[in-house]
Amino acid sequence: MSTVEVLERHQVAIYLGGLGAGAAVGLAWPDAAGPLERAIYPALGALLYATFLQVPFTKVAAAFRDGRFLGTVLAVNFVVVPLVVAGLTAVVSLERAVLLGVLLTLLTPCIDYVIAFSGLAGGDSRRLVAAAPLLMLAQVLALPLLLWLFVGPELADVVEAGPFLEAFGLLVVLPLALAWATEALPAGAAVTRTASAAMVPLMALTLLVVVGSQVPALDGRYDEIAAVVPVYAAFLVVMALVGVAAVRLSGLEVAGGRALVFSGATRNSLVVLPLALALPAAYAVTPAVVVTQTLVELVGMLVYVRVVPRLVSEPGTPRR
Template structure:
């Protein structure tokens, strides 16, 4: 069953999206309870992912300055430029602009690691980079918002949820995975636990996708006429960053696995972490959280395409065959 799920995982994820959408649209009263479940199920998914990464490899990733430099260049230099250009056509609507800026300027630190793993990318290196990505966006997001929106708006934002999310979604699952690996190396029950959690990767991913979509789609569907304008913007951002990530990472001479990780990091945004920040904005920005949620729904579909497509686009060069010379 585990092998079958892994072989057909893309179809399973699409099924999870359909189940989530159907549930959210037909039973909207489940939206609030399911929203509460997002972080716990995402934490379990990240625990399962971290469990498959030897802890020693995480420390090694901190020494890979070329990889870290490419991530920083893409997420904190190229992304703001792309976002500024793409948002010019909604610059007159401050609510839409704020929502888009929040979500697109913040690189993902959580499920991007899972998607990278499923696409054969360097998930351990990306995990090592999460402190850089986390604290980089904490420092620079206020600067970008100040440049693009203004000083008064920045003063109204509480950035504390960043640290809370980092602790709950990265530190806690990582420590739990380390303890499980330690137990698995020394006890039979630890090995059974590790094997069971690893086998649950695909079902956990399905549950995460279904819960996110089911908890948010009803609210988005009722504001669709106002939100549809940002959908092409999100798609354009993903396309540009896929190309930009591939070109920059290849030019930097990174391995194929690292190139895939870089592309996923460039495309995937920190929507689940910035959402609490946007929810805490003044009342006139009540539509902004749905702008963020819309990006999440668009991104999940794009991620499934990337899991299938990136291994086919970014793949090792075939070895050149040496033709025998004629006598």
């Protein structure tokens, strides 16, 4: 058995190890949070570069013409998700600063590591790559309006396009351009094979960096954290069911359906974190609320990688 096969067979255990190591580093060395936070974008960028190398440019170009998938992804994320969030936040009492953190994360669909996690579950990565620009543009336009509807016009003004555009450039455009340039190199095939072998370690490293950088921010805020964990967990459960229903209604095939489920469930917490950090002192708890969603989602994605292939499978395929 090759090294790549061993890594893939034990990938969930490796990812849990990355989560655990990150938590241990964050708790034991809180001062490491700053350097680790600065390493988030490079780690995510490397992971997405390796991910994009697995998706040839010709397939990505074809995915842009898949109107049914793109339309369904947009409908799930910007029509269904706000209704789900409205329902979840209506049944719990959250103070304004905590509610804002919940809304910032749950109303913004992920454009980065969703591609990697979906690919691990057999989802169609090329379609998610094609959907990323549309999802980014749509959330920049929709988030101020959605915040206005949820909490009033004064808080809609906290949303600026700058952090979104920076993340899009560093986490999508740059890795994608490098991947496509690599394809054209004589050694492109060899680089792609190496990147494929590095996928599992890169994911584990990303989990370590994200968790290690954010765990210290949770210190002393456990009451607020306890209030939002059930909301975030419930969102993952509800969106799994919503995603499966959307797959059936849209008639998407298995790979596209799995990608749709992941897109509906994963959120853009790492991109909106700079927005939360820039808020006034009255909203000092908001970044911790955003960070908590990251931690809950990372654990949830490890579950999704195992569960989604069972929920979205070919008719007659045995479910183990």
